[in-house]
Amino acid sequence: MSTVQVEVQGLSKNFFDPSRGEVRAVQEVNFECRGSEIFGLLGANGAGKTTTLRMISTVLQPTAGTARVLGHDVVSDPVEVRRNLGFYSASTALYPRLTARETLTLFARVNKYPAERTRSRVEEMIERFGLGDYAGARIEKLSSGMKQKVSIARTVVHDPPVLIFDEPTVGLDVLNALDLQKAIQELRADGKAILFSTHIMSEAERLCDRIAIIDKGRIRACDDLEGLRAATSQHYLEDIFVHYVTGEDTTA
């Protein structure tokens, strides 16, 4: 059994909204993720998935609770957390005026990948994600499919043991989405611990080893698909999700 790479305990986040007052976006979330595992956060829009993942990636600070990546606390040791983490989301765009090769080199070097191995690592990523013909072109000139490949390469170029994919297929066409899912599966095979958020049931069903259903900032259930089926007597993930979020039984 792989060791625990990400450990989240009682993680909470409150925001102050001028019109709504105090908003409790995430409430006492607990889970852990091991190497060679894809852990899915499944929830509707606004359920708290992105906020949770942003706290783990140190973009946001938790109001309460702890999150650790390879034992490094996200509040007291954020630089080490980021060094061991690759964060990909639809809102993490690339620098348009740099080329793919420059982008990968920058991320490898700033994320402390050994300088003497950076060049070969960047070329390896270019090869692996089929970027050869476009590696010298500016990002702004690339198609969205190519940009997405550069984004994944940018996320993994420093070889982090933990990867976060926050709704990665949003806005992608079917073929590009399938390519991305394949890449994530390959990364799991490489031994990475992967946190994956989505609101697409089929995606979670196909990719995730364990799934946490999140609603209104709280985790309602967390198990592998078989465990969730057994607990709800529902076969399809969509029905399981509705069961936990609305309390209704759709098979009736």
Place this chain on the structure above:
Amino acid sequence: MDWTATRLLYLSELRAAMRERAVLINGILIPLLMYPLMMWVMFSGILFVTARFESFASRVEIADLPAEHRGLLERLEEDEGRIEITEVEAPAGTAAAAYREDVENRLLAAELDAALIFETVVDPPGNAEVLLLSNGSSDQSQAARGRLERALSAERSAWLDRIAEEHGLDGADWQVFEVRSNNLATGRQMGQFLMGMMIPLFFVIMIANGCVYPAIDSTAGERERNTWETTSTLATRRIHIVTAKYLYVATMGLVAGTLNAAAMVVSFRSFLGPLLARMGGGGGSGFAFELPLTSLPVLFLTAVLLGALIAAAMMILAAFARTFKEGQSMVTPVILLVIFPVLVLNDPSMEFSPALAGIPVVNVVLLLRQAIAGNVLWLQLGITVLANGAAIAACLWLASRILRVEEIATGSFEGNLFQFLRQHWRPAGGKA
């Protein structure tokens, strides 16, 4: 301090900036080419106008020219350009008024450019009242008038000398109230004075202009492009990211200022110097636009101080912007704020005192003026460096406090610097 990360991010910002048209235009091309182009256009324009004037054949009518002043005709022909002189005898008595009316009508109809009408006074011979008629709304008439005035002045002076000689007097005794002017400044000093008046203003404007786009681009621009979150997941502390961005903005300001100053000196030497010499400016010594070598390090220092200060001020304001448009409206007041002291300092009575050396921007402009004049006051220089260093440190401290606030870093804060200060630094110390 993680200097490797800071250096990598700084170089990456610079590389990206060099591929951005707006940065290249505002930060490099305008400072470098504006003055040579402006002065070339001015130089060519003046040459064109001068040549046009010189190509005119001035049509002049001279009535009743006394025999004592025949030399006037030679003087007119010696003047540059062509001249067509018609000599006439003006009718006397009642017809004199009709003649003058006829001359005026021909001047207004552009059939004539200027007219001289001599009204002889009997004693001494050659003494006369001269009426010079021209049309102020016509270029040709103005040019003809100028030529007549120059020739008449020389002729009058020569005639007075002759009269004095006839009376056994020296011309100097006769013309007892003679003014002789002598400009004691060397051409180099004249050039330094002119550069000292002009360079600081444009220097400050160009540094501010060079900082604007990078300051907005590296803050609001990142949010607009959704790259801020990407940057904030890099394995380095936020302060290193902010430092890299700040150094990038300050560098662009420094580059714009330095290029601008160099281009201005070259333009002065290549275009303004010859132009002023041609127009007879600068008195006898003319203008020589040369900077003393010893002032170059001080010039560079002023560019560094101004670039660093303006960049810090702009980044503080731009940090609150979520879009490029918001950034522009937040940062523009900084340009006005730094230009204002330069305009006030154009008062020549303003001395670079140690007290003024304590006021940021003002001190840099005065130091720059001193450096151009080749006269560096070391006490004032020391105070200037300390005062600006303190102002830059205060701005950077404020910038780091601002960017530490999560709502601002993520772009969810709705407001500007003043609203932020009200919310985060209340007297009670409580957060809103």
